[in-house]
Amino acid sequence: MGEAIVITSGKGGVGKTTTTANLGTGLAHNKHKICLVDADIGLRNLDVVLGLENRIVYDLVDVVEGRCRLRQALIKDKRYDSLFLLPAAQTKEKDAVSPEQMAELMGTLKSEFDFIIVDCPAGIEQGFKNAISGADRAVIVTTPEVSAVRDADRIIGLLEAAEVYDPQLIINRLRPDMVRRGDMMDIQDIIDILAIPLVGVVPDDESIIVSSNRGEPVVLDQRSRPGQAYRNIVRRLEGLEVPFMDLEQKTVMHRLRTLFGIGGKR
Amino acid sequence: MLDFIMKLFRGSDNSKDQAKERLRLVLVHDRASLSPGLLESLRGDLIEVLSKYMEIDEPGLEVDFDRSEDAVALVANIPVKRVKREND
Ligand SMILES: Nc1ncnc2c1ncn2[C@@H]1O[C@H](COP(=O)(O)OP(=O)(O)O)[C@@H](O)[C@H]1O
Ligand SMILES: [Mg+2]
Numbered sequence: 001m002g003e004a005i006v007i008t009s010g011k012g013g014v015g016k017t018t019t020t021a022n023l024g025t026g027l028a029h030n031k032h033k034i035c036l037v038d039a040d041i042g043l044r045n046l047d048v049v050l051g052l053e054n055r056i057v058y059d060l061v062d063v064v065e066g067r068c069r070l071r072q073a074l075i076k077d078k079r080y081d082s083l084f085l086l087p088a089a090q091t092k093e094k095d096a097v098s099p100e101q102m103a104e105l106m107g108t109l110k111s112e113f114d115f116i117i118v119d120c121p122a123g124i125e126q127g128f129k130n131a132i133s134g135a136d137r138a139v140i141v142t143t144p145e146v147s148a149v150r151d152a153d154r155i156i157g158l159l160e161a162a163e164v165y166d167p168q169l170i171i172n173r174l175r176p177d178m179v180r181r182g183d184m185m186d187i188q189d190i191i192d193i194l195a196i197p198l199v200g201v202v203p204d205d206e207s208i209i210v211s212s213n214r215g216e217p218v219v220l221d222q223r224s225r226p227g228q229a230y231r232n233i234v235r236r237l238e239g240l241e242v243p244f245m246d247l248e249q250k251t252v253m254h255r256l257r258t259l260f261g262i263g264g265k266r
Numbered sequence: 267m268l269d270f271i272m273k274l275f276r277g278s279d280n281s282k283d284q285a286k287e288r289l290r291l292v293l294v295h296d297r298a299s300l301s302p303g304l305l306e307s308l309r310g311d312l313i314e315v316l317s318k319y320m321e322i323d324e325p326g327l328e329v330d331f332d333r334s335e336d337a338v339a340l341v342a343n344i345p346v347k348r349v350k351r352e353n354d
Contacts, residue, residue: 146285150292157297182280189286193293 002033002110005117005237006135008159008167010151012122014143015172016040018208019230020119021049022219026234028083029220032114035074037105038088039131040121041096047087051078051215061089064101070108079220084113095126099133106134115237124158132159138167139199144174144185152194168199170233175204176247187244200233202226203247291336298331298338305329312342321347 007020017040024036037060038046047053058073063086070086077083089096097105109116120131132138138159142152152169159167171190178184191198205226211218219230225245232242300308309329316322323345332341 146289146292149289150296153293153296179282182282185282185285185289189282193286193289 002113003115003136004106004110004134005115005137005139006120006132006164007117007139007141008120008128008132008155009122009141009148010124010153010155011142011148014122014148015141015170015202016122017045017049017119018212019139019141019170019172019202020046020117022217022227022230023234023237024083024115024117025050025077025080025217026219026230027115027117027237028077028080030234030238031082032238033082033112034080035084035086035109035113035116037086037109037116037118039097039102039118039127041088041092041094041127042090043121044088044090046119047075047085048215049212050085050217052085052087053215056087059087059089060105061092061096064097064105070105094121095130097130099130102130103134124154128158129162132162132164135164138164139170140167140194140196141170141172142190142194143172144179144190149185149190149193156194156196167196169194169196170200170202171198172202173204174201174247187247198244199236200229201244201247202229202233294336294338295333298333300331312344316344318350320349323347 007016007023009016017038020036020038024034028034036046036050038044039060040046041061044059047056052075055075058068060073062068063070063073074084074086077085106116118131118135121127140152140155140159142148156167159165169191171187174187175184179186187198187201203225205218205224207218207221207224208226211221211224217230218224218227219234221227229245232245235242309327312329313322313324313327326343326345328343330341332339
Protein backbone atom coordinates (compact mmCIF):
# COMPACT_ATOMS: atom_id res chain seq x y z
CA MET A 1 0.00 0.00 0.00
CA GLY A 2 1.49 3.32 -1.11
CA GLU A 3 1.43 6.73 0.45
CA ALA A 4 -0.20 9.90 -0.90
CA ILE A 5 1.80 13.06 -0.28
CA VAL A 6 0.34 16.46 -1.17
CA ILE A 7 2.62 19.37 -2.07
CA THR A 8 0.88 22.55 -0.88
CA SER A 9 1.39 26.26 -0.31
CA GLY A 10 -0.74 29.24 0.56
CA LYS A 11 0.88 31.65 -1.85
CA GLY A 12 1.22 30.85 -5.53
CA GLY A 13 4.49 30.66 -7.40
CA VAL A 14 6.59 29.50 -4.46
CA GLY A 15 7.71 26.25 -6.11
CA LYS A 16 5.12 23.50 -5.64
CA THR A 17 5.25 22.28 -9.21
CA THR A 18 9.06 22.36 -9.32
CA THR A 19 9.14 20.46 -6.02
CA THR A 20 6.65 17.84 -7.21
CA ALA A 21 8.57 17.19 -10.43
CA ASN A 22 11.92 16.87 -8.67
CA LEU A 23 10.80 14.73 -5.76
CA GLY A 24 8.88 12.42 -8.09
CA THR A 25 11.83 12.04 -10.44
CA GLY A 26 14.23 11.55 -7.54
CA LEU A 27 12.07 8.88 -5.94
CA ALA A 28 11.67 7.11 -9.30
CA HIS A 29 15.45 7.21 -9.73
CA ASN A 30 15.69 5.39 -6.39
CA LYS A 31 13.49 2.61 -7.86
CA HIS A 32 10.14 3.53 -6.31
CA LYS A 33 6.93 3.32 -8.30
CA ILE A 34 5.65 6.86 -8.49
CA CYS A 35 2.51 8.56 -9.74
CA LEU A 36 2.47 12.36 -9.95
CA VAL A 37 -0.97 13.94 -9.97
CA ASP A 38 -1.41 17.47 -11.26
CA ALA A 39 -4.37 18.70 -9.23
CA ASP A 40 -3.97 22.33 -10.24
CA ILE A 41 -6.97 22.17 -12.55
CA GLY A 42 -7.08 24.92 -15.14
CA LEU A 43 -3.38 25.71 -14.66
CA ARG A 44 -1.70 22.60 -16.01
CA ASN A 45 2.06 22.92 -15.48
CA LEU A 46 3.61 19.74 -14.24
CA ASP A 47 3.62 18.19 -17.72
CA VAL A 48 5.80 21.04 -19.02
CA VAL A 49 8.27 20.90 -16.15
CA LEU A 50 8.67 17.18 -16.81
CA GLY A 51 8.89 17.62 -20.58
CA LEU A 52 5.79 15.47 -21.18
CA GLU A 53 3.43 18.09 -22.62
CA ASN A 54 3.21 16.48 -26.07
CA ARG A 55 2.00 13.13 -24.82
CA ILE A 56 -1.21 14.13 -23.07
CA VAL A 57 -4.43 12.59 -24.30
CA TYR A 58 -6.69 12.29 -21.26
CA ASP A 59 -6.59 14.07 -17.91
CA LEU A 60 -7.60 13.85 -14.26
CA VAL A 61 -11.15 15.07 -14.90
CA ASP A 62 -11.63 12.56 -17.74
CA VAL A 63 -10.69 9.81 -15.28
CA VAL A 64 -13.00 10.83 -12.45
CA GLU A 65 -15.87 11.45 -14.86
CA GLY A 66 -15.39 8.02 -16.40
CA ARG A 67 -14.50 9.18 -19.93
CA CYS A 68 -11.42 6.96 -19.93
CA ARG A 69 -9.77 4.34 -17.80
CA LEU A 70 -7.03 5.38 -15.37
CA ARG A 71 -4.44 3.44 -17.40
CA GLN A 72 -5.24 5.43 -20.52
CA ALA A 73 -4.68 8.76 -18.78
CA LEU A 74 -1.38 7.91 -17.09
CA ILE A 75 1.64 9.17 -19.03
CA LYS A 76 4.90 7.33 -18.66
CA ASP A 77 7.99 9.47 -18.04
CA LYS A 78 10.71 9.72 -20.71
CA ARG A 79 13.47 8.68 -18.35
CA TYR A 80 12.00 6.33 -15.77
CA ASP A 81 9.68 3.39 -16.42
CA SER A 82 8.39 3.60 -12.85
CA LEU A 83 7.31 7.26 -13.06
CA PHE A 84 3.85 8.29 -14.27
CA LEU A 85 1.97 11.55 -14.58
CA LEU A 86 -1.77 12.07 -14.32
CA PRO A 87 -2.16 15.51 -15.93
CA ALA A 88 -4.58 18.24 -14.88
CA ALA A 89 -7.49 19.26 -17.06
CA GLN A 90 -6.73 22.57 -18.69
CA THR A 91 -10.22 23.67 -19.64
CA LYS A 92 -12.26 22.70 -16.61
CA GLU A 93 -13.32 24.57 -13.49
CA LYS A 94 -11.14 24.42 -10.37
CA ASP A 95 -13.72 22.30 -8.55
CA ALA A 96 -14.35 19.81 -11.32
CA VAL A 97 -13.16 17.02 -8.99
CA SER A 98 -15.00 16.47 -5.71
CA PRO A 99 -13.26 15.48 -2.46
CA GLU A 100 -14.97 12.07 -2.64
CA GLN A 101 -13.75 11.47 -6.20
CA MET A 102 -10.23 12.52 -5.25
CA ALA A 103 -10.15 10.27 -2.18
CA GLU A 104 -11.36 7.34 -4.25
CA LEU A 105 -8.70 8.00 -6.89
CA MET A 106 -6.00 8.14 -4.21
CA GLY A 107 -7.19 4.80 -2.87
CA THR A 108 -6.89 3.22 -6.32
CA LEU A 109 -3.47 4.72 -7.00
CA LYS A 110 -2.12 3.66 -3.61
CA SER A 111 -2.75 0.03 -4.45
CA GLU A 112 -0.45 0.35 -7.47
CA PHE A 113 2.23 2.89 -6.55
CA ASP A 114 4.70 3.40 -3.70
CA PHE A 115 4.19 7.15 -3.60
CA ILE A 116 1.53 9.38 -5.10
CA ILE A 117 2.66 13.00 -5.13
CA VAL A 118 -0.07 15.56 -5.67
CA ASP A 119 0.76 19.02 -7.00
CA CYS A 120 -1.92 21.18 -5.38
CA PRO A 121 -3.37 24.51 -6.42
CA ALA A 122 -2.26 27.45 -4.28
CA GLY A 123 -4.67 29.04 -1.87
CA ILE A 124 -7.35 27.97 0.51
CA GLU A 125 -10.38 27.57 -1.68
CA GLN A 126 -12.36 24.58 -2.84
CA GLY A 127 -9.76 23.50 -5.40
CA PHE A 128 -7.24 23.09 -2.58
CA LYS A 129 -9.68 21.21 -0.38
CA ASN A 130 -10.46 18.82 -3.22
CA ALA A 131 -6.78 18.25 -3.95
CA ILE A 132 -5.84 17.27 -0.39
CA SER A 133 -8.68 14.80 -0.02
CA GLY A 134 -7.34 11.31 0.59
CA ALA A 135 -3.82 12.51 1.46
CA ASP A 136 -1.69 10.69 4.02
CA ARG A 137 0.93 13.40 4.46
CA ALA A 138 1.51 16.98 3.43
CA VAL A 139 4.54 19.03 2.50
CA ILE A 140 4.21 22.81 2.66
CA VAL A 141 6.43 24.88 0.39
CA THR A 142 7.30 28.45 1.29
CA THR A 143 9.85 31.06 0.31
CA PRO A 144 11.57 33.12 3.02
CA GLU A 145 9.21 36.07 2.57
CA VAL A 146 6.64 37.53 4.94
CA SER A 147 3.64 36.96 2.67
CA ALA A 148 4.59 33.38 1.77
CA VAL A 149 5.25 32.36 5.38
CA ARG A 150 2.03 34.00 6.51
CA ASP A 151 0.05 32.07 3.92
CA ALA A 152 1.87 28.86 4.86
CA ASP A 153 0.59 29.36 8.40
CA ARG A 154 -2.99 29.40 7.10
CA ILE A 155 -2.37 26.16 5.23
CA ILE A 156 -1.17 24.44 8.39
CA GLY A 157 -4.53 25.24 10.01
CA LEU A 158 -6.52 24.11 6.99
CA LEU A 159 -4.63 20.83 6.70
CA GLU A 160 -5.34 20.15 10.34
CA ALA A 161 -9.03 20.91 9.84
CA ALA A 162 -8.98 18.39 6.97
CA GLU A 163 -7.34 15.84 9.29
CA VAL A 164 -4.03 15.78 7.43
CA TYR A 165 -1.65 15.90 10.37
CA ASP A 166 2.06 16.63 10.88
CA PRO A 167 2.92 18.56 7.70
CA GLN A 168 6.57 19.05 6.84
CA LEU A 169 8.20 22.20 5.52
CA ILE A 170 10.32 22.94 2.46
CA ILE A 171 11.94 26.36 2.36
CA ASN A 172 12.51 27.21 -1.30
CA ARG A 173 14.54 29.95 -2.97
CA LEU A 174 16.79 30.63 -0.01
CA ARG A 175 19.55 33.14 -0.80
CA PRO A 176 22.49 32.48 1.54
CA ASP A 177 24.11 35.79 0.60
CA MET A 178 21.01 37.72 1.65
CA VAL A 179 20.70 35.73 4.86
CA ARG A 180 24.31 36.61 5.69
CA ARG A 181 23.62 40.30 5.07
CA GLY A 182 20.60 40.16 7.37
CA ASP A 183 18.21 40.83 4.53
CA MET A 184 16.42 37.49 4.50
CA MET A 185 14.87 35.43 7.27
CA ASP A 186 16.98 32.38 7.98
CA ILE A 187 15.89 28.76 8.29
CA GLN A 188 15.61 28.90 12.05
CA ASP A 189 13.46 32.06 11.99
CA ILE A 190 10.94 30.37 9.74
CA ILE A 191 10.86 27.12 11.70
CA ASP A 192 10.36 29.08 14.93
CA ILE A 193 7.39 30.88 13.43
CA LEU A 194 5.64 27.96 11.73
CA ALA A 195 6.61 25.34 14.32
CA ILE A 196 6.58 22.39 11.92
CA PRO A 197 9.52 20.13 11.06
CA LEU A 198 11.78 20.96 8.17
CA VAL A 199 12.25 18.38 5.40
CA GLY A 200 14.45 20.46 3.13
CA VAL A 201 15.92 23.76 2.03
CA VAL A 202 16.36 24.54 -1.66
CA PRO A 203 18.57 27.44 -2.70
CA ASP A 204 17.46 30.03 -5.21
CA ASP A 205 19.33 28.99 -8.32
CA GLU A 206 19.35 29.67 -12.05
CA SER A 207 19.73 25.98 -12.80
CA ILE A 208 16.06 25.52 -11.82
CA ILE A 209 14.98 27.80 -14.64
CA VAL A 210 17.39 26.22 -17.12
CA SER A 211 16.09 22.78 -16.22
CA SER A 212 12.44 23.76 -16.58
CA ASN A 213 13.29 25.32 -19.94
CA ARG A 214 14.54 21.91 -20.98
CA GLY A 215 11.88 19.86 -19.24
CA GLU A 216 14.53 17.94 -17.28
CA PRO A 217 14.20 18.09 -13.50
CA VAL A 218 17.31 19.49 -11.83
CA VAL A 219 17.41 16.56 -9.39
CA LEU A 220 19.10 14.60 -12.21
CA ASP A 221 21.96 17.09 -12.45
CA GLN A 222 24.68 15.77 -10.17
CA ARG A 223 26.54 19.07 -10.06
CA SER A 224 23.64 21.37 -9.24
CA ARG A 225 23.11 22.59 -5.68
CA PRO A 226 19.32 22.59 -5.80
CA GLY A 227 19.65 19.14 -7.38
CA GLN A 228 21.55 18.00 -4.29
CA ALA A 229 18.94 19.64 -2.06
CA TYR A 230 16.16 17.68 -3.80
CA ARG A 231 18.13 14.43 -3.60
CA ASN A 232 18.44 14.99 0.14
CA ILE A 233 14.69 15.58 0.50
CA VAL A 234 14.04 12.39 -1.48
CA ARG A 235 16.12 10.42 0.99
CA ARG A 236 14.36 12.05 3.94
CA LEU A 237 10.99 11.07 2.42
CA GLU A 238 12.33 7.52 2.22
CA GLY A 239 12.85 7.77 5.98
CA LEU A 240 16.61 8.29 6.09
CA GLU A 241 18.31 10.86 8.26
CA VAL A 242 20.28 13.18 6.04
CA PRO A 243 22.22 16.18 7.38
CA PHE A 244 21.17 19.56 6.04
CA MET A 245 23.35 21.23 3.41
CA ASP A 246 25.51 24.08 4.57
CA LEU A 247 23.66 26.86 2.79
CA GLU A 248 24.05 29.40 5.53
CA GLN A 249 26.59 30.42 8.10
CA LYS A 250 27.97 27.79 10.41
CA THR A 251 26.08 29.14 13.42
CA VAL A 252 22.71 28.42 11.90
CA MET A 253 23.84 24.99 10.81
CA HIS A 254 24.94 24.30 14.32
CA ARG A 255 21.59 25.36 15.75
CA LEU A 256 19.82 23.20 13.20
CA ARG A 257 21.92 20.19 14.01
CA THR A 258 21.18 20.53 17.68
CA LEU A 259 17.49 21.08 16.96
CA PHE A 260 17.23 17.88 14.98
CA GLY A 261 19.56 15.96 17.24
CA ILE A 262 21.99 15.30 14.42
CA GLY A 263 25.49 14.91 15.77
CA GLY A 264 28.62 16.63 14.50
CA LYS A 265 29.71 16.62 10.86
CA ARG A 266 29.60 13.27 9.17
CA MET B 267 33.29 42.79 16.82
CA LEU B 268 32.89 43.47 13.13
CA ASP B 269 29.23 42.54 13.55
CA PHE B 270 28.92 45.04 16.35
CA ILE B 271 30.42 47.87 14.31
CA MET B 272 28.19 46.96 11.38
CA LYS B 273 25.17 47.14 13.69
CA LEU B 274 26.24 50.59 14.90
CA PHE B 275 26.33 51.84 11.35
CA ARG B 276 23.13 50.23 10.26
CA GLY B 277 21.15 50.42 13.46
CA SER B 278 19.22 47.23 14.10
CA ASP B 279 16.84 47.77 11.23
CA ASN B 280 17.94 44.74 9.29
CA SER B 281 15.15 44.04 6.88
CA LYS B 282 15.16 40.50 8.23
CA ASP B 283 14.32 41.72 11.72
CA GLN B 284 11.53 43.84 10.32
CA ALA B 285 10.22 40.83 8.42
CA LYS B 286 10.21 38.73 11.58
CA GLU B 287 8.47 41.34 13.69
CA ARG B 288 5.82 42.11 11.08
CA LEU B 289 5.19 38.42 10.56
CA ARG B 290 4.81 37.90 14.29
CA LEU B 291 2.19 40.61 14.57
CA VAL B 292 0.28 39.56 11.52
CA LEU B 293 0.13 35.96 12.74
CA VAL B 294 -1.16 36.99 16.17
CA HIS B 295 -4.15 38.34 14.29
CA ASP B 296 -4.48 35.60 11.69
CA ARG B 297 -4.35 32.85 14.25
CA ALA B 298 -7.00 34.45 16.44
CA SER B 299 -9.83 34.18 14.00
CA LEU B 300 -12.76 31.84 13.74
CA SER B 301 -14.60 30.91 10.59
CA PRO B 302 -18.08 32.45 10.34
CA GLY B 303 -19.52 29.00 11.04
CA LEU B 304 -17.55 28.54 14.26
CA LEU B 305 -18.33 32.08 15.39
CA GLU B 306 -22.03 31.35 14.90
CA SER B 307 -21.76 28.15 16.90
CA LEU B 308 -19.91 30.01 19.68
CA ARG B 309 -22.79 32.52 19.74
CA GLY B 310 -25.29 29.71 20.09
CA ASP B 311 -23.36 28.08 22.92
CA LEU B 312 -22.98 31.38 24.74
CA ILE B 313 -26.71 32.03 24.55
CA GLU B 314 -27.43 28.55 25.86
CA VAL B 315 -25.15 28.94 28.90
CA LEU B 316 -26.17 32.51 29.69
CA SER B 317 -29.87 31.69 29.44
CA LYS B 318 -29.53 29.54 32.54
CA TYR B 319 -28.86 32.71 34.50
CA MET B 320 -30.56 35.53 32.68
CA GLU B 321 -32.86 36.44 29.89
CA ILE B 322 -30.82 38.01 27.13
CA ASP B 323 -31.70 39.91 24.01
CA GLU B 324 -30.57 37.24 21.58
CA PRO B 325 -30.56 39.23 18.33
CA GLY B 326 -28.61 41.99 20.11
CA LEU B 327 -25.78 39.70 21.20
CA GLU B 328 -22.46 40.53 19.55
CA VAL B 329 -19.29 38.44 19.70
CA ASP B 330 -16.13 39.37 17.90
CA PHE B 331 -12.40 39.71 18.16
CA ASP B 332 -10.93 43.00 19.20
CA ARG B 333 -7.52 43.38 17.66
CA SER B 334 -5.08 45.88 18.99
CA GLU B 335 -1.47 46.33 17.88
CA ASP B 336 -0.10 43.11 19.33
CA ALA B 337 -2.85 41.43 21.30
CA VAL B 338 -6.24 39.96 20.54
CA ALA B 339 -9.26 39.78 22.86
CA LEU B 340 -12.63 38.13 22.45
CA VAL B 341 -15.25 40.77 23.21
CA ALA B 342 -18.92 40.02 23.76
CA ASN B 343 -21.68 42.61 24.12
CA ILE B 344 -24.68 40.95 25.75
CA PRO B 345 -27.83 42.98 26.33
CA VAL B 346 -29.60 41.60 29.40
CA LYS B 347 -33.40 41.77 29.67
CA ARG B 348 -33.84 40.27 33.09
CA VAL B 349 -31.67 38.40 35.55
CA LYS B 350 -33.24 35.26 36.92
CA ARG B 351 -33.95 34.93 40.61
CA GLU B 352 -32.80 31.95 42.60
CA ASN B 353 -36.00 29.91 42.13
CA ASP B 354 -37.14 31.10 38.72
N1 LIG C 1 14.76 27.32 -6.06
C1 LIG C 1 14.42 28.04 -7.14
N2 LIG C 1 15.34 28.87 -7.73
C2 LIG C 1 15.01 29.59 -8.82
N3 LIG C 1 13.80 29.59 -9.39
C3 LIG C 1 12.83 28.82 -8.84
C4 LIG C 1 13.09 28.01 -7.69
N4 LIG C 1 11.95 27.34 -7.39
C5 LIG C 1 11.02 27.71 -8.29
N5 LIG C 1 11.54 28.60 -9.17
C6 LIG C 1 10.82 29.24 -10.29
O1 LIG C 1 9.70 29.93 -9.76
C7 LIG C 1 8.59 29.82 -10.64
C8 LIG C 1 7.38 29.26 -9.90
O2 LIG C 1 7.64 27.92 -9.54
P1 LIG C 1 6.49 26.81 -9.57
O3 LIG C 1 7.12 25.52 -9.18
O4 LIG C 1 5.76 26.84 -10.85
O5 LIG C 1 5.57 27.36 -8.38
P2 LIG C 1 4.08 26.95 -7.98
O6 LIG C 1 3.79 25.59 -8.57
O7 LIG C 1 4.08 26.94 -6.49
O8 LIG C 1 3.19 28.00 -8.54
C9 LIG C 1 9.03 28.96 -11.80
O9 LIG C 1 9.36 29.79 -12.86
C10 LIG C 1 10.25 28.23 -11.27
O10 LIG C 1 11.16 27.93 -12.29
MG1 LIG D 1 2.15 25.06 -9.85
